[in-house]
Amino acid sequence: MARISDLLSRGRCFSIEMFPPKTPEAEARLVATLADFARLHPTFVSITYGAGGSTRERTHSLVVQLNESFTAAAMAHLVCAAHSRAELTAILTRYRDAGVENILALRGDPPRESQGRGDSGELAYAIDLVGLARSVGSFCVAVAAHPEGHPESPDLETDRRHLAGKLSVADFAITQFFFRAEDYLSMVEEVRAQGVDKPILPGIMPITNLSSVARMAEMTGTAIPGEVVSRLEAVADDPGSVAKVGVEIACELGQRLLDEGAPGLHIYSMNMSAATLAIYENLGLAGLA
Numbered sequence: 001m002a003r004i005s006d007l008l009s010r011g012r013c014f015s016i017e018m019f020p021p022k023t024p025e026a027e028a029r030l031v032a033t034l035a036d037f038a039r040l041h042p043t044f045v046s047i048t049y050g051a052g053g054s055t056r057e058r059t060h061s062l063v064v065q066l067n068e069s070f071t072a073a074a075m076a077h078l079v080c081a082a083h084s085r086a087e088l089t090a091i092l093t094r095y096r097d098a099g100v101e102n103i104l105a106l107r108g109d110p111p112r113e114s115q116g117r118g119d120s121g122e123l124a125y126a127i128d129l130v131g132l133a134r135s136v137g138s139f140c141v142a143v144a145a146h147p148e149g150h151p152e153s154p155d156l157e158t159d160r161r162h163l164a165g166k167l168s169v170a171d172f173a174i175t176q177f178f179f180r181a182e183d184y185l186s187m188v189e190e191v192r193a194q195g196v197d198k199p200i201l202p203g204i205m206p207i208t209n210l211s212s213v214a215r216m217a218e219m220t221g222t223a224i225p226g227e228v229v230s231r232l233e234a235v236a237d238d239p240g241s242v243a244k245v246g247v248e249i250a251c252e253l254g255q256r257l258l259d260e261g262a263p264g265l266h267i268y269s270m271n272m273s274a275a276t277l278a279i280y281e282n283l284g285l286a287g288l289a
Contacts, residue, residue: 079108
C-alpha cells in the first residue's frame with residue numbers, strides 16, 4: 001500500500017478514523033460500515049489503539065487485514081505510554097514485516113489502574129516514538145496536533161513549539177477534533193512561522209449525540225462553541241434531527257477549512273457510517289481520493 005505522505009504530496013486527502021471492535025456484534029457492525037466506506041474511496045483509514053495497549057492485537061489484526069483487502073491504505077495508531085522500548089520495537093517490527101507502512105505516533109495515556117504508579121513507559125513523548133519508528137523501518141509517521149492546545153500544555157506558545165518540534169521529524173499531523181476553524185488556521189500559521197510546513201490534516205467530529213461528544217470534548221480539552229450547543233439543543237428532543245444538525249455543522253466547518261486551503265479532512269467516524277456518508281455526499285468528496 002502507499003505511504004500517506006506520498007498521497008498528500010499529490011493533493012488533498014480525505015480519511016476516516018475507526019476503532020477495532022471488542023465483540024462479535026461490534027465486528028459485524030464494522031464489516032457493514034467498511035462496505036459503506038469502500039464506496040467512498042477514502043485516501044486512507046486509521047485504526048485507534050487503546051490505552052496502555054488494551055487493543056494491541058485487535059489493532060494489529062485490523063490494520064493488516066485492511067491493508068490486504070480494503071480499497072485504501074490503513075494507518076496504525078501506536079502509543080508509547082505503558083510500553084517498554086523493547087515492546088514498542090517488537091510492535092513496530094511486526095508492522096514492518098507485515099507490510100504496514102503508515103504509523104500514527106502518540107504519547108497516549110496509561111491504563112487508569114496504572115496511573116500514578118510511575119509505570120508510564122520508557123518513552124516519555126510522541127517525538128521519541130517517531131525516532132524509534134524511524135530506526136525500525138521506513139515508515140511514514142504521523143503525529144497528533146491540538147488546535148486548542150494540548151490539555152497538559154501550560155500555554156499555546158509552548159504547545160505550538162512542541163508541535164513544531166515533533167512535526168519537524170514526522171511526515172504529517174492529524175488534529176484532535178475541533179469546532180472553530182480559526183483555532184486550526186491560527187495553529188497552522190503559528191507552526192509555519194517556526195519553519196515547519198508539513199501537512200496538518202484537520203479532524204472533524206460529526207455530532208450525532210450531544211452528551212457523548214460533550215464527554216469526549218471534556219476529556220480532550222476541546223471546547224464546544226455556544227452557537228453549536230444552541231443549534232443542537234434546539235432539536236434535542238429528536239435524535240434524528242440532532243444527527244442531521246450535527247452533520248450540517250461538520251459540513252460547514254469542513255467546507256470552510258477546504259476553502260482556506262486545508263490539505264484534506266480526517267473524519268472521526270466512531271465506527272458508524274451514516275454521518276460520514278452524509279459529509280462525503282454534501283461536500284462532494286466521494287471518489288476524490
